[in-house]
Amino acid sequence: MITADRMAAVDRNAEYLGVPRKQLMESSGNAIAREVREIASPGAKTAVVAGRGNNGGDAFVAVRFLDDYDVSVHLLGRAETIGTDIARENWDALQQAEYDTTEVTDSRTLDLPDCDVIVDAMLGTGVTGALREPAATAAERINKSDATVLAVDVPSGVNADTGNAAGTAVEADRVVTFHDAKPGLDDLDADVTVVDIGIPSAAEYVVGPGDLRTVRGDVGGRVFVIGGGPFTGAPALAGQSALRVGAELSFVAAPDTVAGEIQGYAEDLIVQPYEGDRLVPEQVDGLVETAESYDDTVVLGPGLGNADETVEAAVQFLESFSGRAVVDADALPAVPNLDTEATLICTPNRKELAELGGPETDDLRDVTDEIESLADDLGHVVLAKGATDVISDGERTRVVRTGNTGMKVGGTGDVLAGIVAGLFGTADAFDTACVGSYVNGRAGDLLYDERGEGLLASDMLETVPTAMWGDDDE
Numbered sequence: 157m158i159t160a161d162r163m164a165a166v167d168r169n170a171e172y173l174g175v176p177r178k179q180l181m182e183s184s185g186n187a188i189a190r191e192v193r194e195i196a197s198p199g200a201k202t203a204v205v206a207g208r209g210n211n212g213g214d215a216f217v218a219v220r221f222l223d224d225y226d227v228s229v230h231l232l233g234r235a236e237t238i239g240t241d242i243a244r245e246n247w248d249a250l251q252q253a254e255y256d257t258t259e260v261t262d263s264r265t266l267d268l269p270d271c272d273v274i275v276d277a278m279l280g281t282g283v284t285g286a287l288r289e290p291a292a293t294a295a296e297r298i299n300k301s302d303a304t305v306l307a308v309d310v311p312s313g314v315n316a317d318t319g320n321a322a323g324t325a326v327e328a329d330r331v332v333t334f335h336d337a338k339p340g341l342d343d344l345d346a347d348v349t350v351v352d353i354g355i356p357s358a359a360e361y362v363v364g365p366g367d368l369r370t371v372r373g374d375v376g377g378r379v380f381v382i383g384g385g386p387f388t389g390a391p392a393l394a395g396q397s398a399l400r401v402g403a404e405l406s407f408v409a410a411p412d413t414v415a416g417e418i419q420g421y422a423e424d425l426i427v428q429p430y431e432g433d434r435l436v437p438e439q440v441d442g443l444v445e446t447a448e449s450y451d452d453t454v455v456l457g458p459g460l461g462n463a464d465e466t467v468e469a470a471v472q473f474l475e476s477f478s479g480r481a482v483v484d485a486d487a488l489p490a491v492p493n494l495d496t497e498a499t500l501i502c503t504p505n506r507k508e509l510a511e512l513g514g515p516e517t518d519d520l521r522d523v524t525d526e527i528e529s530l531a532d533d534l535g536h537v538v539l540a541k542g543a544t545d546v547i548s549d550g551e552r553t554r555v556v557r558t559g560n561t562g563m564k565v566g567g568t569g570d571v572l573a574g575i576v577a578g579l580f581g582t583a584d585a586f587d588t589a590c591v592g593s594y595v596n597g598r599a600g601d602l603l604y605d606e607r608g609e610g611l612l613a614s615d616m617l618e619t620v621p622t623a624m625w626g627d628d629d630e
Contacts (some may be wrong), residue, residue, distance in 0.1 A: 158336040160281040160316040161369065166335065168366030169359040178242045181210065183353035184334050185217020185246075188308055191332045191349060192273055195304050198224040201271035203303070205230045205294050207278040211308055213243030215277030216250055228269060229257040232278060232290045263290030268297050276326045277308040281316035281338060286323035295326045307331045310338060311346070319343045363547070363556045363590045368624070371591050374582040375402030379574065380452035382443055382473070384410030384418055385434035385466070387459030390485065390570040392421035393613055394458045397574030399424055400620035401595065406574075407452070409443055411435070436465045440472045453480045453580040457487030458570045474498055480580045483536075484573040488512060491534060500536040501580070501589045503573055509540050520546045521555065528553045539576070539589040541569060547593060549586040556590065558597025560604045560611075567613025572596040575620060598623035 158166070171177050192202060202225050206212030212231065219227050229250060231238075238244040250257050260266045268274070276298060278291045287295055295313055298305055305328045310316040313325025319340035331341060331348045335355050341348050359366075379398035383391030388410075395406040407426045410418050415429035428446075430439045447454050456473060460466050470490035474481065478497040483490070488508050491500070502512070510516035514530040515523040520542040531538040532550030540546045545556040576592035583591070602619040603611050 157339050159339065163335065164282055165366030165369055166355060166359045169362065169364035170355045172364040173356055173358055173362065175354060175356060180353050180355065181213050181217055181242055184214040186221055187332055187351040187353060188214060188218035188275065189221035191306055191330060192222060192225065195306060195330065196272045199226060200273060201226045201269060202273040202275065203228050203230060203268055203271045204275040205278055205298065206232065208233050208238045209280060210240055210243050211277050211280035213240065213246050214308055215275055216243065216246035219250060219255055227256065229255060230266065231257065231259050232294060234259055234261055260290055263293035266290060266294055266297060268301060271303045274298050274301055274303045274305050275308065276305055276312050276328060278312040280309050284315050287313045292324050295324045299327045304329050309333050310341065314340060316340045361554055363554050363594045367591050367594060370587045371579045371582040375579060376404050377581055378405045378407065378450055378452045379403045379455060379577045380447050381408045381455040381458065382435065383408065383455065383458035383460055384414050385459060386461035388414045388417045389567060390458035392418050392425065393567050393570040394455045394574035395425045396422050396617050397571040397620055398578035400617055401575050401578035401624050403578040434463055434466050435460055435469045437469045437472050440469050440476065444473060444476045447477060448479055451479065453577045455482045455484060455573050455577045457484035458573060460486040462486050482573050482577045482580065484569065491536065499585050501539055501576055501585050502536050503539045503541060503569065503576065505541045505569060520544055524553050537585040537589050539593055545593040547586065547589045552586055554590050556593040556597055558594055559600055562604050562607060562609050562611035563600040565611060565613060568600065568616065571613050571616050595620065595623045
């Protein structure tokens with residue numbers, strides 16, 4: 157099963173992996189034509205009612221595979237408003253080859269012929285809510301027809317995830333859906349065929365630009381970085397990168413001995429000093445109160461140092477905190493055997509992964525099962541950092557292939573922690589970790605041609621917004 161949103165992400169990821177959407181449309185159209193052949197014999201009168209998106213584009217392709225049928229195409233709307241280039245190309249191909257096509261600009265002019273088969277290609281899986289005109293009238297006329305109705309991907313007006321309809325919906329006899337079954341099709345009184353259209357399995361396993369839709373549009377809120385002491389740059393990088401993906405405010409709680417230095421890195425950070433030169437248990441209650449009072453997403457670890465009392469404080473914080481936290485670097489030793497209600501994303505490098513009880517290896521791709529087992533044992537999401545990042549929640553596991561050798565430089569993990577924290581709360585912990593890892597690696601990739609092995613973590617602060625919000629077509 158795959159939801160409509162996830163299907164859209166996988167479709168985009170397939171293109172990212174080198175399978176053009178136009179190629180997938182050819183496969184989809186061929187599948188529709190095969191279903192028509194299952195329903196009726198050559199020569200049967202067939203009407204295609206098409207929308208102006210890729211659902212309609214799939215049907216335009218199908219028409220070219222049905223030359224031995226009597227096919228008419230009814231486009232709902234003007235051809236110049238077809239929404240995608242590939243759908244428009246396939247419509248234009250029908251015009252050049254002089255197929256029987258009509259533009260329906262007024263629902264009152266929709267004239268469906270008496271026919272054997274009607275192909276409903278008005279709206280696809282990504283459209284929800286009540287049908288608008290002229291689709292609503294078209295659905296009513298389709299439902300009154302005696303023809304066998306074949307819906308493309310999902311009957312128009314039916315929610316692909318729930319099977320519900322907000323108003324009039326096409327009553328399909330058969331549905332041809334692509335790549336995987338949609339949850340909402342289970343309860344329909346229709347025969348459903350699932351067709352493989354050539355989307356590689358890696359499009360679901362490798363995190364790509366399609367996954368950005370998981371978090372875009374909902375970013376905001378506050379990030380609270382608890383870091384600094386022996387080191388000052390790490391918490392500043394984490395706090396700034398959270399802002400770069402859309403956090404509204406970024407706070408850094410740090411010892412007063414280094415608070416001024418951290419503030420000096422960026423005026424956009426709000427630095428909150430506490431007494432001492434490192435994090436110790438006495439500060440924990442106040443930090444937990446601050447974080448929970450404002451529903452902050454916490455980044456715990458950057459630059460804290462590994463003093464025993466600091467690790468003890470990290471354990472105490474996580475066992476007292478019930479919100480969202482990214483646990484990084486010096487705070488990671490607090491995670492094993494932790495009793496917490498907090499939702500954690502742990503971001504170990506290869507050495508830290510081994511110290512958590514995971515595998516010790518130079519290539520994380522070889523040990524994805526072991527990382528999944530570790531995440532299951534810990535009860536938290538693990539984002540293992542390497543040449544290829546591996547993310548697991550103990551049940552699901554995915555990989556991220558963005559990034560480059562220039563990112564071996566210190567500080568890129570701190571940027572990652574801040575990115576993940578800035579996105580946390582917009583999706584579940586697993587999806588957040590996946591997208592955060594992808595954005596971090598892509599931010600580095602955008603710099604590599606210019607900076608190469610001279611890339612700095614602070615340079616990435618400039619490219620994080622483009623990696624997150626810019627054009628994702630590569």
